[in-house]
Amino acid sequence: SQQGEEDPQALSIQEGENATMNCSYKTSINNLQWYRQNSGRGLVHLILIRSNEREKHSGRLRVTLDTSKKSSSLLITASRAADTASYFCATDTGRRALTFGSGTRLQVQP
Amino acid sequence: EAEVAQSPRYKITEKSQAVAFWCDPISGHATLYWYRQILGQGPELLVQFQDESVVDDSQLPKDRFSAERLKGVDSTLKIQPAELGDSAMYLCASSPRTGTDTQYFGPGTRLTVL
DSSP states (O other): OOSOEEEOSEEEEETTSOEEEEEEOSSOOSEEEEEEEOTTSOEEEEEEEETTOSEEEETTEEEEEETTTTEEEEEEOSOOGGGOEEEEEEEEOSSSSOEEOOOEEEEEEO | OOOOEEEOSEEEEOTTOOEEEEEEOOTTOOEEEEEEEOTTSOOEEEEEEETTEEEEOTTSOTTTEEEEOTTSSOEEEEESSOOGGGOEEEEEEEESSSSSSOOEEOOOEEEEEO
């Protein structure tokens, strides 16, 4: 079973626009991670936010975490065509390996 | 930059045949994971190794799937016999230790069962 659920399932934007995707989860976590997957490829780690952090930045990425609402958001600013991919949140509950959500498919139109 | 290697990249097989996938993790990574990803969904853990020991195989269909990591380095995942529902991407990942570390993924093996 999947712990996290991303929203929206699919997102299409124009190059230069910002993209926001959300993740909700069910149980307490140690940290939450975001991964990107290009079509037919493996996953690439983007950013990790710990349960005691509320916001984290990495380049054009901004992640927020609200443990009271059991939700996280990933913001990609000034999107590029190369950002086209699927984005997954993954939760670490400390009990077993990461549990991945169902993903958001992002399409950035040039 | 070190990468996780997987082979083959693509495998087409007929129902009831046996298939095997190989993974070579990043050198020095003690933890190795096998995931299955059905099209349009996120990866789901099949088995997790810490060195040569299985840490978690609760989601591994043991009647047909087996996994080993004999020397605590590379690993093989086997399906025998393959069923139509096994068509998926099989991903291998590794991390320096179990727990909260970032996982590094290989390119995956796309399995199609006819």
